Amino acid sequence: MIATSTKLDVSGVNTTAFNDAYFKGEKLAKTQDKAAQFLGLTKAAKAELSADKKAAQAVVDAAIKLSDAQKSYLKHRFALSNGDKPHEMKF
16 A cells, blocks of 8 residues: 545445444364465465445445546556655655
8 A cells, every 4th residue: 555645535435334343354264284385285265255245345336436537546556666765756
């Protein structure tokens, strides 16, 4: 994440359903073979998002209005080159 001075209007978002319990992750089963997982021989299981969380995200996304320039800005990948000073950058 990089600091930015860009402001977004989120006053239209209903946040009553979003509490600590909503954001708590699900516990996944731990694998027994820690050495194989450490060496990258087995992949760790990923939790899939539920349909309820996908629908809630779609509602939040629809409530936030972005201009075309803001959409383009948020889609770009942030990268630094030699000589770039992130503490001096202004977005």
